[in-house]
Amino acid sequence: MGTKVNWREKRFSTKVIHGGQAFDKGTGALATPIYQTSTFCFETVEEGAGKFDKSIPGFVYSRGGNPTNRALEEKCAIIEGGEDCVATASGMGAIGSTMVGLLRTGDHIVTSDTLYGGTDVLMRTNMEHFGIEVSFVDMTDAENVRKAIKENTKVVYLETPANPTMAVADIKAIANIAHEAGDIKVVVDSTFAPPPVQFPLALGADIVVHSVTKYLNGHGDVIGGVVIGKSEDIAIIRGIGVTKLNGTPPSPFNSYLVLRGMKTLDIRVKLHCENAMEIAKFLEGHEYIEKVHYPGLESHPGHEIAKVQMNEMYGGMLAFELKEDINGMSAFEAGKKLVNNLTIPSIAVSLGDPDTLVEHPASMTHASVPKEEREKIGITDGLIRLSVGLESAEDLIEDFENSFKQI
Ligand SMILES: Cc1ncc(COP(=O)(O)O)c(C=O)c1O
Incomplete structure (x- = not known):
């Protein structure tokens, strides 16, 4: 039966359904049960001692394992092709635990100048509290990473495509540069490009993190995260970050929901990508649009890298900017009107849900990034971010057409 199969050797759509989920030994249940318990009992003190010192496999307490x-x-x-993984209560829990696991006072990180707002705050302010130095570079040119690496650099951290500008960084080139320079861990937040779109470990990254909240769960009802990589790195991140300093394992109920959601990851993600491509093409051809940022479009500066790195799928996220002066209105005002008149997309942060979500980064996700910093990296006041859902692409395009008419 399934327990004897090495799912790693199977194709993506098979491993995403079966991987990690042998039927329950106690009851025969096919769906992995929700082990909603804080602690685990032992028959004897000796058994307890063996589980504590790991000479007997099993579980002790749900903060350490469940x-x-x-x-x-x-x-x-x-599914990511890593040796091990640690799950966390949120994507930020995954990122924060990775940082406290891998870094020590006096270390240095090179990171991208375009990051999810929460990660940006962590890099700009929180790292300093631990005596960790951070350099921000434009990672669309891998050579900038080489220039920023110092003797004490321990981590290169990037998102690709980056939130919200969809800037693409070349994972392979950056990993080569970092590894040539020394014992530096390359950490990629691949939330915007979940498997089967992008596999950062296969491209040379050491660690991949996801906000599971997004595509992996895929149903908009869980906050969660994961960190995947080599067993020795994951053991440190789990030990220092997740179970001790931060204390951020997920609840078993949330893990159950994510396991359930991931059964359809392959088909969902492919449809997100197809819908996003259709909408990106429609928007690019519209008279009111100044620019569409989608790695699948030939006009995107990172398209050639994305073609290979994103397996010609490009993800479900895109951003766009309206022209200045549409019927006497600024791009910002016209953008607000466009969004307010849409009837299918919901105005909300987050992404990767079945529902299309639209947001205005300058006033929502990236409001904490100083305006000058924001504009330098392309997060203009008129930029609108779209998480393309699983509705009919035709219905979404009709909705945009109607909304454009009302500007
Ligand atoms: C790229 C990216 N990374 C990390 C996070 C943080 O994840 P969470 O909200 O699950 O903590 C987000 C949230 O939007 C994100 O977009």
């Missing part, structure tokens, strides 16, 4: 959480970790390690 069977439902473990199934999620195993599935994620299998």
